[in-house]
Amino acid sequence: MVSTLVALVIALPLAGAAILLVGGRLTDRWGPYLATLLPIVSFVFAVILFAHDLGQPDAGRSHTTHLWTWIDAGRLHVGADLLYDQLSSLFLLLITGVGSLIHIYSLGYMAHDPRRRRFFAYLNLFVAAMLTLVLAANYLVLFLGWEGVGLASYLLIGFWQHKPSAAAAAKKAFVMNRVGDMGLSLAIALCFTTFGSTAFSVVNAGVGQASETRMTWLGLLLLLGACGKSAQVPLQAWLLDAMEGPTPVSALIHAATMVTAGVYLMVRSHAILDAAPGARTAVVVVAVVTLLWGAIIGCAKDDIKKVLAGSTMSQIGYMMLAAGLGPAGYAFAIFHLLTHGFFKANMFLGAGSVMHAMDDDIDMRRYGALRTAMPVTFLTFAMGYLAIIGFPGFSGFWSKDKIIDAAWHEHWWIGALALVGAGITAFYMTRLMLMTFFGQRRWAEGVHPHESPKVMTGPLVALAALSVLGGVLLIGGWIQDYLAPLVGEPPKESSGLPAWTISVLAVVVVAIGVAFAWVLVGRRPVPAAAPTNVAWPVTVARHDLYGDAINDTFVVEPGRRLTDAVVQIDKYGVDGLLTGGPVAVGAFAGVFRQLQNGYVRSYALSVLGGGLVVVLALMVVNWQ
Amino acid sequence: MSTVTPYLVLSAVLFTIGCTGVLIRRNAIVVFMCVELMLNAGNLALVAFSRLHGNLDGQVTAFFVMVVAAAEVVIGLAIIMTIFRTRRSASVDEASLLKW
Numbered sequence: 172m173v174s175t176l177v178a179l180v181i182a183l184p185l186a187g188a189a190i191l192l193v194g195g196r197l198t199d200r201w202g203p204y205l206a207t208l209l210p211i212v213s214f215v216f217a218v219i220l221f222a223h224d225l226g227q228p229d230a231g232r233s234h235t236t237h238l239w240t241w242i243d244a245g246r247l248h249v250g251a252d253l254l255y256d257q258l259s260s261l262f263l264l265l266i267t268g269v270g271s272l273i274h275i276y277s278l279g280y281m282a283h284d285p286r287r288r289r290f291f292a293y294l295n296l297f298v299a300a301m302l303t304l305v306l307a308a309n310y311l312v313l314f315l316g317w318e319g320v321g322l323a324s325y326l327l328i329g330f331w332q333h334k335p336s337a338a339a340a341a342k343k344a345f346v347m348n349r350v351g352d353m354g355l356s357l358a359i360a361l362c363f364t365t366f367g368s369t370a371f372s373v374v375n376a377g378v379g380q381a382s383e384t385r386m387t388w389l390g391l392l393l394l395l396g397a398c399g400k401s402a403q404v405p406l407q408a409w410l411l412d413a414m415e416g417p418t419p420v421s422a423l424i425h426a427a428t429m430v431t432a433g434v435y436l437m438v439r440s441h442a443i444l445d446a447a448p449g450a451r452t453a454v455v456v457v458a459v460v461t462l463l464w465g466a467i468i469g470c471a472k473d474d475i476k477k478v479l480a481g482s483t484m485s486q487i488g489y490m491m492l493a494a495g496l497g498p499a500g501y502a503f504a505i506f507h508l509l510t511h512g513f514f515k516a517n518m519f520l521g522a523g524s525v526m527h528a529m530d531d532d533i534d535m536r537r538y539g540a541l542r543t544a545m546p547v548t549f550l551t552f553a554m555g556y557l558a559i560i561g562f563p564g565f566s567g568f569w570s571k572d573k574i575i576d577a578a579w580h581e582h583w584w585i586g587a588l589a590l591v592g593a594g595i596t597a598f599y600m601t602r603l604m605l606m607t608f609f610g611q612r613r614w615a616e617g618v619h620p621h622e623s624p625k626v627m628t629g630p631l632v633a634l635a636a637l638s639v640l641g642g643v644l645l646i647g648g649w650i651q652d653y654l655a656p657l658v659g660e661p662p663k664e665s666s667g668l669p670a671w672t673i674s675v676l677a678v679v680v681v682a683i684g685v686a687f688a689w690v691l692v693g694r695r696p697v698p699a700a701a702p703t704n705v706a707w708p709v710t711v712a713r714h715d716l717y718g719d720a721i722n723d724t725f726v727v728e729p730g731r732r733l734t735d736a737v738v739q740i741d742k743y744g745v746d747g748l749l750t751g752g753p754v755a756v757g758a759f760a761g762v763f764r765q766l767q768n769g770y771v772r773s774y775a776l777s778v779l780g781g782g783l784v785v786v787l788a789l790m791v792v793n794w795q
Numbered sequence: 796m797s798t799v800t801p802y803l804v805l806s807a808v809l810f811t812i813g814c815t816g817v818l819i820r821r822n823a824i825v826v827f828m829c830v831e832l833m834l835n836a837g838n839l840a841l842v843a844f845s846r847l848h849g850n851l852d853g854q855v856t857a858f859f860v861m862v863v864a865a866a867e868v869v870i871g872l873a874i875i876m877t878i879f880r881t882r883r884s885a886s887v888d889e890a891s892l893l894k895w
Contacts, residue, residue, distance in 0.1 A: 769894030771826075771887045775817050 173223065174236040176216045177255045177306060180263060183209040183216075185299035191292035199288050203281075206291035207274040210298050214267035221260050229656045232257055235308050235372075242311075246367065254308035254371065257657050261505060262305035262435065265512050269427045270298045272630035276520050277419040279626035280527065290330060290417065297323035301428050305435060310359045310369035313436075317355065317400065320429045321348050327424060328416040340412035347409040351399010355436075358392035361385070375442040383447060390443050390450025393436060394457065401433025401487050403461045408718040410484055411468070414476040418523030421476060426483045426519050427512040434487065434508050437494035438501050441658045445497060454495030455581070459588050462488025464716055466595035470602070471712030473701055474533045475522045478603050479515070482559065485592060486511045492589060493574045498659035500577045502651040507570035510641040514558035514567055517634035521552035524627055525607060528620040535606040536699055537615050542608040544620040547628045549608050551635035556604050558638040560597040560681050563674075566641025573645070576673045577661075586673070590680050597684025605693045613699060802843035809836035823875045823885040827868075834864050 187209040191202045198205070224232045233256035242249040255263075274294060281287040300319025307313035329341025362369045365385055366377040378386065397403065402410035413425050424430070437444065437454065444451050465484030472478045490507050493500035526533055528545055542549040558567035571593060579586025614620065622628065644650045651661055701713075711717065809832055816829030838857040845853030879885050 764895040767895045769891030771890070772818055772821075779814060779818070 173220065173234045173255060174253075176220050177234070177236050177253050178238065180213045180216050180220075180267070181253075181299055181302045181306060183213050184295040184302070188292050188296035188299060191288055191295065196288075202288040203278060203291045206295045207271070207278060209295060210267055210271045210274055213298070213302070214264075214271050217260075217263040217267045220255065221264060224255075224257075224260055232260075232656070247363070249309060249311050249369065251312060252308035252370065253306045253312070255306060257653050258435075258438065258505065259305050261509060263302065265509055266298060266301050266305065266428050269512055269516050269634070270294075270301075270423060272633055273419050273423040273427075273516065273520065276422075276523070276627050276630040277417075279624045280419055280523055281417065284417075286330075290327075293323055293326045293330070294419075294423070297327065297424060297429070301432070304432055308370060308372075310355075310362055310371075310374075313439075314352075314355060314359060317396075317432065318352065320424070320432065321345065321352070321400075324348075324413070324424050324429055327420040328413045330417055330420065331415070334415065336412075337415040340409075340415040344409040344413050347406050348399045351396045351406055354392045354395025354399070358389055358396060361389050361392065365389070371439065374440075378442045378446045381446070383449075386443055386447035387449040390440070390447040391453055393440050393443065394450060394454055397433030397436050397491070398457060399433075400436075401430050401491065402484050403433065403457050403488065403491060404464050404718075405721075407461060407464065407484055408715065408722055411477055411480050411715060414474070414480050418476065418519060418526060421480070422516045422519030422523070425480065426515040430483060430487055431490065431508045431512070434490040434494055434504055437491065438504055438658060441494075441498075441501055444494070445659070451495050451497060454491055455585060458488045458491035458495055459585060460488075461485065462492065462592040463588065463595070464488075464718075466592050466599065467708075467712050468715050469599035470595060471709055473535050475525065475535050475538075475603065475607065476519070476533055478535075478599060479519055479522060482596065482599065483511075483515055485596060486515065486559070489571060489574050489589065489592070492578055492585070496577050496581050499580065499661045500574065501658035502654045502661060503570065503573040503577060505654060506644060506650050507567075507574055509644065510558065510566035510570040510638070513634055513641050514555040514565075514638035517631060517638050518552055518555040518559070520627070520631055520634065521548050521555065524548040524623040524631065525552075525620075527623055527627070529614070530618050532615060532618070535603065536697055536701065537613050537618075538607045539610045539613040539697065540608070541620055545622050547622055548631065551628070551631040552608070553604070554635035554638045556600055558641070560600050560685065561593060561677060562681070563678060564642070566638055568677075569642035569645045572674050572677055575677055576670055579673055590677060593677055594680040594684040597681040598688045601685045601688035602692045605688065606697055609693065611696055613697065797847065799843040799847045803840060806836045806840040806843065809833075809839065821886045821888050823878070823887050826887055827871055827875065830871075831864060831868075834860055 187206045191198050191206055194202065233254065236253040236255070238251040238253065240248070241251040274291070277287075277290065277294065281290050284290065297320060300316050300323055302316070304313055304316025304320060307316060325341050325345045328344050329338050331337045332341075359369055362374060365381050366374050368374070395406075398406045410425060410430065414421055416425070444454065462485045465481045465486075465488060467481075469478045469481030469485065472481060486507070490504045490511070493504035493507060524545065525538065525541060525548060528541070528548075529538065532538075554565070558565040561568040561571045575586055575589045575593065578589045655661075714720070813829040813832030813836060816832065817826050820826050820829065838860055841853040841857045841860070843853075845851060845857075875885060878890050882889060
């Protein structure tokens with residue numbers, strides 16, 4: 172039963188995408204509804220699977236389904252295998268659950284878009300690919316899903332392709348993801364040579380025998396892959412531009428699910444990370460840099476979606492940090508991933524609702540005082556806000572707190588930096604709240620904000636509830652115990668500060684961040700245009716910490732020069748070699764053809780001369 | 796000195812005259828006549844050697860040459876006629892367009 176259901180969970184959205192894309196205009200009318208129904212059915216199956224799994228003992232919770240033999244060549248055997256275990260089960264619920272809500276929301280959000288059938292087809296394609304990614308039983312099937320979500324992300328970022336900025340953003344995301352994918356594909360190749368297989372079970376079992384150097388390389392390559400997909404420094408620049416896509420896409424792909432695939436990869440590869448302390452350190456460094464990087468960007472943006480994008484980067488940094496902490500953090504990485512999926516999807520959809528009301532204006536400087544105009548959006552958004560800043564009792568409080576705690580036990584300065592990140596998070600999220608929902612009306616002329624239709628507010632309410640209640644997963648340490656058979660038991664609290672001091676410290680830091688935002692933004696009117704006479708840190712943050720400039724200087728320009736040089740070499744070197752022979756023959760022919768002068772008598776002389784030569788030659792040869 | 800020597804000398808003289816004429820004269824008709832002279836010089840040599848060897852091979856070949864020469868006259872004169880009609884001249888140096 173499990174095998175059939177697991178296969179169906181993927182097959183349904185995939186079929187939806189196929190029907191809508193192949194059916195074309197025939198499905199224009201009912202296609203979006205079908206595409207919304209299928210993930211919901213998938214979600215029901217995922218719930219059934221989960222409930223069934225909960226009834227099993229720990230050992231019986233992992234099911235491998237062999238669909239067919241994918242590659243069978245020489246010593247290379249790869250099966251199209253699906254693995255349903257504790258980790259996949261949580262992801263299944265998140266992807267299909269949040270995915271379904273976002274499909275429903277999109278029915279309202281995209282109601283007036285002439286190409287909405289295509290939009291829903293891509294969304295279904297994304298869900299199917301993402302489910303393949305998390306249900307894969309080996310790295311190659313995972314890679315299939317990995318590339319599938321990359322494709323869906325590309326198609327959806329560039330969905331409004333008539334805007335050059337959207338087309339460019341899609342291309343940027345695609346190209347930067349290729350850099351990360353190169354790392355992942357090299358890691359898969361290394362898996363083959365080291366273990367002779369890419370199945371998770373074989374890899375996990377074989378880690379003990381392999382050398383540490385090899386494991387470190389493998390870990391670093393996997394990290395490169397994760398950096399690309401999860402927008403971690405140094406491959407972070409695409410995520411901010413990805414906000415060109417429709418807002419439900421930002422919520423589903425660039426907040427709740429796809430960008431967290433890197434975290435999933437890290438946790439799935441826990442055996443490799445455990446065996447390679449060097450790679451784990453690299454993960455922690457990348458994570459800490461990213462969580463501060465994203466948070467700082469979030470502070471300076473006026474575009475509501477870009478603030479949330481910076482925030483996503485930063486929160487994924489927290490998850491990566493937890494994943495880099497080893498068995499102490501794996502479960503919390505997944506926990507934060509789930510709660511973040513809830514509250515960030517909630518806030519992105521809320522932002523979409525606001526944009527919908529403001530005639531697609533994204534500049535927060537033209538918002539203000541929206542809490543009365545859009546009470547439902549405001550209240551649901553507020554739940555997400557309280558969750559992300561870590562207000563005590565909300566889901567984000569529990570998950571972030573656990574990560575900071577685990578980081579503190581790894582090394583105090585990692586914990587301290589994570590705390591600083593939490594403070595900055597509180598600052599920029601409060602700034603966003605104040606600029607959007609409070610203060611004076613700064614609406615553009617002719618804009619009349621109104622609450623969104625029920626089809627959009629319904630998912631908002633559901634996600635807000637999850638944002639509030641997500642912390643229940645932690646009751647009695649349930650999530651650690653649930654994942655422990657897979658990723659290992661977290662170590663018992665040893666020395667150092669007791670857990671409650673960290674929580675108190677976190678709350679204090681968050682309060683300081685909120686207070687700062689109140690002092691800087693809430694107390695005084697928001698200027699209609701961004702002030703230009705600002706301190707240098709603000710300028711730097713507005714330019715995304717010069718992420719694009721760094722890429723241009725160190726990668727794009729040298730790359731361009733390299734390709735130019737290669738073109739020159741090809742033109743004058745390779746082509747010269749090939750065309751040089753014919754050119755030389757042509758030059759010789761130019762000299763010799765002068766003999767063909769058109770005068771019959773000169774030809775006659777040549778014939779006579781030739782005849783004489785032949786006769787003389789014969790005479791010489793026959794001389795006696 | 797064999798009995799055929801005078802014939803061969805005459806043949807050589809005729810051939811040389813024809814050859815020189817082909818090379819130095821411009822009028823197509825004259826060049827043509829010189830070519831005929833060369834052919835007949837060759838025929839004379841063939842017949843003389845036929846006599847010397849006492850068989851008919853050379854004489855038969857001479858007949859073949861005459862036939863070929865007759866065919867050549869037909870075509871050659873036709874070409875000369877055509878060139879003269881278009882150019883109002885029979886000079887071989889003026890028909891020199893077919894070149895590089």
